[in-house]
Amino acid sequence: MTAMDWFPLYLSIKVAVSATLVTLVLGLPLAWLLARGDFPGRELLDAVATMPLVLPPSVLGYYLLVVLGREGLIGRFLEETMGISLVFTWQGAVIAASIVALPLLVKTAVESLESVDPELESAARTLGRSDIAVLFTITIPLAWRGIVAGVVLAFARALGDFGATLLVAGNIPGKTQTMAVAIYDAIQAGNSELANFLVLVMTVFAFGTLLILNRLNRVVRRR
Amino acid sequence: MLEVRITKSLKQFTLQTEFRVGKETVALLGPSGAGKSLTLRCLAGLLEPDEGTIRLNDRVLFDSSGRVNLPARERKIGYVFQNYALFPHLTVQQNIEYGIFYLKSGERRDKTMGMLRRMRLEDQGDRYPGQLSGGQQQRVAMARALVTEPELLLFDEPFSALDTAVRGKLQKELAGLWEEFGIPILLVTHSLDEAYVLCSKIAIIEAGMVIQLDEKEKVLRRPANRAVARFTGTKNIFDGTVVAVNDEEILIRSNQCLVKAPPAAFQPGESISFFNRPEDVSIVRDVHFCENQFSGQIVEEMAHTHSYTLFIKLQESLKGYRDYDLQLEIPRTVYSGLNIGDRKSCIVVFSRESVGFIG
Numbered sequence: 001m002t003a004m005d006w007f008p009l010y011l012s013i014k015v016a017v018s019a020t021l022v023t024l025v026l027g028l029p030l031a032w033l034l035a036r037g038d039f040p041g042r043e044l045l046d047a048v049a050t051m052p053l054v055l056p057p058s059v060l061g062y063y064l065l066v067v068l069g070r071e072g073l074i075g076r077f078l079e080e081t082m083g084i085s086l087v088f089t090w091q092g093a094v095i096a097a098s099i100v101a102l103p104l105l106v107k108t109a110v111e112s113l114e115s116v117d118p119e120l121e122s123a124a125r126t127l128g129r130s131d132i133a134v135l136f137t138i139t140i141p142l143a144w145r146g147i148v149a150g151v152v153l154a155f156a157r158a159l160g161d162f163g164a165t166l167l168v169a170g171n172i173p174g175k176t177q178t179m180a181v182a183i184y185d186a187i188q189a190g191n192s193e194l195a196n197f198l199v200l201v202m203t204v205f206a207f208g209t210l211l212i213l214n215r216l217n218r219v220v221r222r223r
Numbered sequence: 224m225l226e227v228r229i230t231k232s233l234k235q236f237t238l239q240t241e242f243r244v245g246k247e248t249v250a251l252l253g254p255s256g257a258g259k260s261l262t263l264r265c266l267a268g269l270l271e272p273d274e275g276t277i278r279l280n281d282r283v284l285f286d287s288s289g290r291v292n293l294p295a296r297e298r299k300i301g302y303v304f305q306n307y308a309l310f311p312h313l314t315v316q317q318n319i320e321y322g323i324f325y326l327k328s329g330e331r332r333d334k335t336m337g338m339l340r341r342m343r344l345e346d347q348g349d350r351y352p353g354q355l356s357g358g359q360q361q362r363v364a365m366a367r368a369l370v371t372e373p374e375l376l377l378f379d380e381p382f383s384a385l386d387t388a389v390r391g392k393l394q395k396e397l398a399g400l401w402e403e404f405g406i407p408i409l410l411v412t413h414s415l416d417e418a419y420v421l422c423s424k425i426a427i428i429e430a431g432m433v434i435q436l437d438e439k440e441k442v443l444r445r446p447a448n449r450a451v452a453r454f455t456g457t458k459n460i461f462d463g464t465v466v467a468v469n470d471e472e473i474l475i476r477s478n479q480c481l482v483k484a485p486p487a488a489f490q491p492g493e494s495i496s497f498f499n500r501p502e503d504v505s506i507v508r509d510v511h512f513c514e515n516q517f518s519g520q521i522v523e524e525m526a527h528t529h530s531y532t533l534f535i536k537l538q539e540s541l542k543g544y545r546d547y548d549l550q551l552e553i554p555r556t557v558y559s560g561l562n563i564g565d566r567k568s569c570i571v572v573f574s575r576e577s578v579g580f581i582g
Contacts, residue, residue: 003290061404073510109231117308118306119306119308120308120310122267122269122295122302122304122308123302123304123308123309123310124297124321125268125269125294125295125296126267126269126295126296126301126302126368127321127367127368128294128296128297128302128322128324128325128371129321129322129324130296138310138322141312142310142311142312219224
């Protein structure tokens with residue numbers, strides 16, 4: 001076997017970590033809105049946020065391609081104003097993985113935010129705290145377990161994404177080829193030795209990550 | 224001084240409250256769903272009234288015409304919630320410090336320690352709310368509200384989460400503590416007894432309206448209308464005409480009966496409603512010579528843990544509203560001592576002082 005190319009693993013981790021952060025930044029406010037908000041269109045927003053869970057990743061990837069591509073609304077705008085193209089880049093893969101992972105975080109976070117007694121938030125407000133302080137001192141700490149679980153799920157989903165990533169970022173070795181795509185590539189090429197090795201690496205890594213996250217979660221819980 | 228005049232339309236009824244409270248303890252008393260808790264939420268800024276004004280001392284908290292609506296955090300109103308709403312992830316000490324976050328840490332610690340001592344929670348500072356008894360949780364909730372030096376304290380059904388065994392003891396404790404606070408206190412309850420034990424004034428609320436707000440004795444002695452009378456435990460209500468008035472008593476005719484009542488500012492010939500309470504009526508074996516004595520038949524009886532409720536039909540009836548004339552409550556010992564269970568006929572008496580007037 002030739003020298004192992006570790007790039008796909010490195011890229012997978014980079015994409016998954018970035019996508020998890022994006023998911024957290026977008027997903028938490030969205031979850032809060034869905035859990036506490038009382039506005040028209042809440043059901044609609046909930047449905048839209050859940051769609052990526054239901055649609056095949058290839059469909060999502062296709063939508064993203066249409067929107068982010070050179071002819072797409074956002075794609076053209078980015079290209080013309082900033083000269084940025086997201087299609088066939090690792091950033092494109094991050095966007096794809098984020099969209100795929102988002103509902104997992106939002107769903108779990110909404111559930112845990114809803115389980116926080118609104119009376120506790122009311123009590124905090126009568127004690128002189130602003131809404132934002134209440135969110136960070138009461139709501140989020142009490143919903144923390146669910147949020148962490150959602151983050152773990154989102155990370156796992158982002159790490160394993162294949163379809164959406166392939167459609168948006170393509171399969172460029174050394175540039176956009178993540179583990180999942182590299183494994184597919186190796187199997188297609190009949191290189192079962194490489195495929196076996198990559199599958200093993202992926203399995204060990206995913207398993208190890210989950211073990212560590214679970215342990216961390218338990219430490220957080222105990223405090 | 225708290226001045227409230229608010230309306231808020233809700234699905235079932237319209238909340239339409241108007242009252243003033245000084246440095247005293249006032250119970251908002253009414254059946255569940257009458258809008259008591261909603262009133263508290265409006266005061267605390269957790270719910271926005273449709274219109275009206277809320278003033279606390281020299282501050283306007285809410286004014287629909289001036290578009291003032293201070294957020295809950297700026298109202299300086301302490302709120303003790305029904306289930307206490309203690310923060311489960313914070314220790315007792317952290318719970319109490321929560322509202323005085325803006326103080327320097329030394330000062331914050333001193334105040335918290337002082338409050339822990341005052342509420343007899345010195346040894347509980349490091350424990351979590353889940354590890355405390357109901358009574359301790361109640362005191363933590365009170366300490367947490369009081370440490371912010373509120374100008375008004377609101378209690379929403381503070382005893383509903385506690386079992387009856389500890390309730391009486393805690394009510395006594397609470398009444399003692401409240402005297403030290405020196406701020407207006409509003410207590411929401413549906414128990415007349417609780418309102419009477421803990422407060423100096425009682426506001427009767429029904430279907431979103433304050434029907435009567437008076438000294439507690441007055442609410443009991445002179446209810447504003449039948450609804451208040453019923454709600455304060457009056458079962459025997461009659462109509463009658465004043466026959467004679469003098470310095471010691473007034474004489475009322477109700478159907479064939481003549482009833483003596485305490486002196487009041489009525490004129491002979493005036494139509495009035497009067498009442499007495501089941502526990503103020505007693506039964507005697509033989510005819511004595513006393514005021515308000517009538518003979519009758521027991522038509523129905525109900526046994527309770529410590530007492531019997533008897534429903535009496537009098538020979539000469541009173542002008543009431545039911546198919547019996549009087550409802551009365553006597554202790555079990557009296558009931559068995561009189562052997563009335565067998566006889567069914569009896570003589571009832573009630574003192575003239577026990578007669579009250581409605582309106």
